[in-house]
Amino acid sequence: MMFRLEKRPSPSRFWAAVTPVLAVLATMIAGGVMFWLLGKDPFETIRIIFWDPLFHETFGPYSRPQLLVKAGPLILIAIGLSLGFRAGIWNIGAEGQYIMGAIIGAGLGLAVYPTESRLIFPLMVVAGGFGGWAWAMIPALLRVRFGTNEILVSLMLVYVAEAFLASVSQGLLRNPDGMGFPGSRNFKDYPAAHNGEILAGTGMHWGVAAALVAVIFAHVLLSRHMLGFQVRLSGGAPRAARFAGVRPARLVLFCLGTSGALAGMAGLFEVSGPAGQISIDFNSGYGFTAIIVAFLGRLNPLGILLAGLLMALTYIGGELASLMLGIPAAAIQLFQGMLLFFLLAMDIFTNFRIRLKKPEAA
Amino acid sequence: MSETRATEPALLGLEGLTKAYPGVLANDDVSFAIRPGEIHALLGENGAGKSTLVKMIYGLVRPDRGRMTMRGAPFAPVSPAAARAEGVAMVFQHFSLFEALNVAENIALGMDQPPPPRELASRIREVSTAYGLPLDPDRRVGDLSAGERQRVEIIRCLLQDPKLLIMDEPTSVLTPQEVEILFRTLRKLAGEGTAILYISHKLEEIRALCEHATILRLGRVVDTCDPREKSARELAEMMVGEELHVPVREAGAPGEVALELCGLSMPPASEFGTPLRDISLTLRKGEVLGIGGVAGNGQDELLAALSGESLAPAGTIRLARRDISRLQPNQRRALGLLAAPEERLGHAAAPDMSLTENALLTGAVRERLTRRGFIDWAGARAFASRIIEAFDVRTPGPEVAARALSGGNLQKFVIGREVLQAPDVLVVNQPTWGVDASAAAAIRQALLDLAGRGAAVVAISQDLDELMEISDRFTALNEGRLAEPRPARGLNVEEIGLMMGGAHDLEASA
Numbered sequence: 001m002m003f004r005l006e007k008r009p010s011p012s013r014f015w016a017a018v019t020p021v022l023a024v025l026a027t028m029i030a031g032g033v034m035f036w037l038l039g040k041d042p043f044e045t046i047r048i049i050f051w052d053p054l055f056h057e058t059f060g061p062y063s064r065p066q067l068l069v070k071a072g073p074l075i076l077i078a079i080g081l082s083l084g085f086r087a088g089i090w091n092i093g094a095e096g097q098y099i100m101g102a103i104i105g106a107g108l109g110l111a112v113y114p115t116e117s118r119l120i121f122p123l124m125v126v127a128g129g130f131g132g133w134a135w136a137m138i139p140a141l142l143r144v145r146f147g148t149n150e151i152l153v154s155l156m157l158v159y160v161a162e163a164f165l166a167s168v169s170q171g172l173l174r175n176p177d178g179m180g181f182p183g184s185r186n187f188k189d190y191p192a193a194h195n196g197e198i199l200a201g202t203g204m205h206w207g208v209a210a211a212l213v214a215v216i217f218a219h220v221l222l223s224r225h226m227l228g229f230q231v232r233l234s235g236g237a238p239r240a241a242r243f244a245g246v247r248p249a250r251l252v253l254f255c256l257g258t259s260g261a262l263a264g265m266a267g268l269f270e271v272s273g274p275a276g277q278i279s280i281d282f283n284s285g286y287g288f289t290a291i292i293v294a295f296l297g298r299l300n301p302l303g304i305l306l307a308g309l310l311m312a313l314t315y316i317g318g319e320l321a322s323l324m325l326g327i328p329a330a331a332i333q334l335f336q337g338m339l340l341f342f343l344l345a346m347d348i349f350t351n352f353r354i355r356l357k358k359p360e361a362a
Numbered sequence: 363m364s365e366t367r368a369t370e371p372a373l374l375g376l377e378g379l380t381k382a383y384p385g386v387l388a389n390d391d392v393s394f395a396i397r398p399g400e401i402h403a404l405l406g407e408n409g410a411g412k413s414t415l416v417k418m419i420y421g422l423v424r425p426d427r428g429r430m431t432m433r434g435a436p437f438a439p440v441s442p443a444a445a446r447a448e449g450v451a452m453v454f455q456h457f458s459l460f461e462a463l464n465v466a467e468n469i470a471l472g473m474d475q476p477p478p479p480r481e482l483a484s485r486i487r488e489v490s491t492a493y494g495l496p497l498d499p500d501r502r503v504g505d506l507s508a509g510e511r512q513r514v515e516i517i518r519c520l521l522q523d524p525k526l527l528i529m530d531e532p533t534s535v536l537t538p539q540e541v542e543i544l545f546r547t548l549r550k551l552a553g554e555g556t557a558i559l560y561i562s563h564k565l566e567e568i569r570a571l572c573e574h575a576t577i578l579r580l581g582r583v584v585d586t587c588d589p590r591e592k593s594a595r596e597l598a599e600m601m602v603g604e605e606l607h608v609p610v611r612e613a614g615a616p617g618e619v620a621l622e623l624c625g626l627s628m629p630p631a632s633e634f635g636t637p638l639r640d641i642s643l644t645l646r647k648g649e650v651l652g653i654g655g656v657a658g659n660g661q662d663e664l665l666a667a668l669s670g671e672s673l674a675p676a677g678t679i680r681l682a683r684r685d686i687s688r689l690q691p692n693q694r695r696a697l698g699l700l701a702a703p704e705e706r707l708g709h710a711a712a713p714d715m716s717l718t719e720n721a722l723l724t725g726a727v728r729e730r731l732t733r734r735g736f737i738d739w740a741g742a743r744a745f746a747s748r749i750i751e752a753f754d755v756r757t758p759g760p761e762v763a764a765r766a767l768s769g770g771n772l773q774k775f776v777i778g779r780e781v782l783q784a785p786d787v788l789v790v791n792q793p794t795w796g797v798d799a800s801a802a803a804a805i806r807q808a809l810l811d812l813a814g815r816g817a818a819v820v821a822i823s824q825d826l827d828e829l830m831e832i833s834d835r836f837t838a839l840n841e842g843r844l845a846e847p848r849p850a851r852g853l854n855v856e857e858i859g860l861m862m863g864g865a866h867d868l869e870a871s872a
Contacts, residue, residue: 006384011714011763224736224737224739225735225736225737226726226732226735226736226737227735229719229722229737232715233712233715233719233723236712236713236714236715237707237708237709237711237712237713237714237715239705239708239709240708240709240710240711240712240723241712242671242691243669243671243691243701243703243709243710243723243724244691244692244723244724244726245670245690245691245692245695247690355384
């Protein structure tokens with residue numbers, strides 16, 4: 001017997017909804033086998049990753065707020081990226097925009113230290129968004145003007161941003177009272193600029209709130225607004241988009257600009273809240289992980305919300321597992337990779353039907 | 363002559379051939395025979411099963427049931443090479459040639475055992491002159507016209523000394539003069555005893571060329587006839603299985619100027635595109651202008667310049683005396699200039715989007731389907747439903763993805779979408795390409811009705827019969843130049859051919 005793929009006339013809604021669940025189950029099975037081969041109890045490991053962060057008696061109270069803290073920036077960045085990905089505009093450099101947003105936003109806050117005003121934090125958010133937007137405008141303008149590839153340019157600018165971050169955390173933004181250590185002042189000690197928890201003990205900070213607002217905005221934009229329609233049209237059928245009156249250059253500027261601004265804001269929320277200060281390594285790779293979150297969520301705002309939470313869970317659970325069972329960090333990354341792999345592989349059920357075929361006699 | 367042939371044994375016999383694909387019976391109990399020296403037409407609408415049948419004969423597909431015989435012996439080719447070994451050759455609708463190689467090299471690549479290059483070149487010269495298809499074996503295929511490329515394919519087949527030559531839609535890329543040359547060659551081949559299976563939907567050609575026709579409908583043989591004894595309309599009705607509606611025109615006096623092109627020149631949009639050269643044109647309300655020409659002579663570029671997808675130099679395009687050269691597609695739509703491109707999937711419509719979304723694609727402006735940028739989905743759905751109903755689009759409903767529709771149904775949707783927006787000027791490229799006969803008739807009627815209501819219509823097409831049927835004036839594109847339009851009535855095939863071939867000043871040469 002042979003398998004044969006047959007293209008469905010239109011994508012199956014049923015399978016589009018079911019495949020993420022199947023992908024998680026397949027990841028648990030394949031991951032379980034991997035953990036078993038590593039000499040760990042697979043059931044215990046899976047339980048620690050998916051269950052204990054939320055419901056364990058001792059770890060739960062610590063882990064639960066972390067879920068939102070980690071998911072917030074992932075969702076915020078992924079929402080912005082998903083708009084571009086939908087339109088066929090590939091911003092791979094959200095990490096760089098995230099860093100630049102953090103530097104510009106935090107820089108504003110540090111510049112007015114120690115002024116106390118209710119305006120400071122909102123202005124920092126705006127400055128953070130501007131920083132990310134401006135950094136994303138570099139690949140956007142280069143693509144529009146000279147036809148460069150935004151994937152390469154945005155990616156390479158990540159490394160420029162990282163170098164810039166290293167420079168300012170040891171120079172321009174270094175804490176003058178920090179006795180020469182690298183890193184800026186800690187925003188926890190500067191209430192007007194601090195992104196604290198909105199509800200104590202939940203992990204809910206302004207960045208998480210912004211992520212939720214972004215999810216709603218993106219959902220409305222994509223499903224109800226002409227601009228969202230143009231985004232979807234450009235990704236699916238660029239020629240038809242041009243025929244429908246979409247101006248490709250404007251769309252590139254909009255998509256890269258929006259994703260840059262959201263990534264920049266995410267950077268500001270992170271640096272003024274959970275991270276607390278500009279330091280060489282405050283960034284922790286959210287800008288790259290958000291790419292996975294965007295695809296895991298099917299480039300769909302509501303899907304991204306769930307994917308961000310799931311991804312945050314595997315991070316926290318993974319840390320817990322390596323703490324408790326000594327599972328190497330690489331194995332946890334592999335586990336996360338499996339999740340993306342299975343999800344993309346199962347996509348085939350959405351667009352194809354599988355048929356059994358008897359081999360033909362030669 | 364045909365009486366003596368009738369007693370001759372069949373060259374190829376088909377008995378009860380059946381082939382099913384998931385969800386569709388492509389061929390159902392198909393039986394007929396082809397005798398040596400016969401030019402046999404295989405007639406049917408798109409999806410009638412012509413391609414599947416031919417693929418079985420050529421060894422590309424194996425039948426589920428039934429058998430074939432070749433000169434009385436069982437014939438079951440497992441591959442095209444096996445079919446060729448039995449004397450079956452095929453010229454495909456789409457050429458399989460390498461542009462960077464020369465004619466001889468291309469022919470050698472398609473042969474199972476090519477002779478040495480020098481010998482091959484001399485045989486190509488020999489065969490091509492013998493059959494009236496002159497061809498230089500040393501020329502690069504990239505420099506050849508479509509007609510000459512087809513010759514390469516035909517010569518490649520003839521070198522194999524075929525007993526049965528299958529030709530799939532061979533004239534779709536040819537000018538009338540080239541068609542005449544091809545027909546002479548085919549008649550000569552038939553006279554020498556080669557059987558020809560000729561697939562086409564151009565009924566006049568079949569009447570002129572073939573002596574026997576097998577008509578397929580929904581995978582079954584529904585009729586056989588001698589096409590020389592039938593009218594084109596009778597053939598079409600056999601094919602469709604119902605009485606065919608012939609477009610009628612209620613001629614009105616041409617009104618005031620609707621669209622004007624003044625010296626429109628544009629560089630090609632891509633490396634392989636065609637530049638538009640100094641195109642001037644005046645189109646009046648209520649008029650249908652037919653633009654003929656072989657594919658790739660600037661048709662796509664002209665449509666893009668009119669739709670606003672590429673912007674023309676200022677002052678070159680006027681809509682009702684207003685310069686629209688620099689306006690974007692939606693601004694032109696708002697002013698009443700609509701367009702329907704040739705490529706249905708990916709250009710005129712987004713394949714993965716629903717019909718509702720595709721209705722919105724061009725209808726947003728004129729049908730007022732947005733309010734301050736927010737989409738009126740109920741309105742878009744209603745508009746899509748109106749198109750589906752008015753143009754008899756066969757689909758379960760407006761939520762179905764565009765790619766799920768058959769070519770003909772999607773084309774009706776695309777044309778209907780523009781017609782229902784009541785344009786002042788409508789530009790269509792290949793309005794009935796790949797569309798079955800009854801749908802094509804409906805589309806032509808819709809274009810004529812639109813003109814009857816006072817709109818100006820520009821119909822770009824490679825189907826000359828269609829253009830003659832609907833146009834008031836006819837012109838042709840050749841290498842980006844537009845011939846001087848002439849009244850379509852009374853134009854003969856020779857004049858049309860000259861216009862398509864780039865002779866711009868007919869009066870002077872006549």
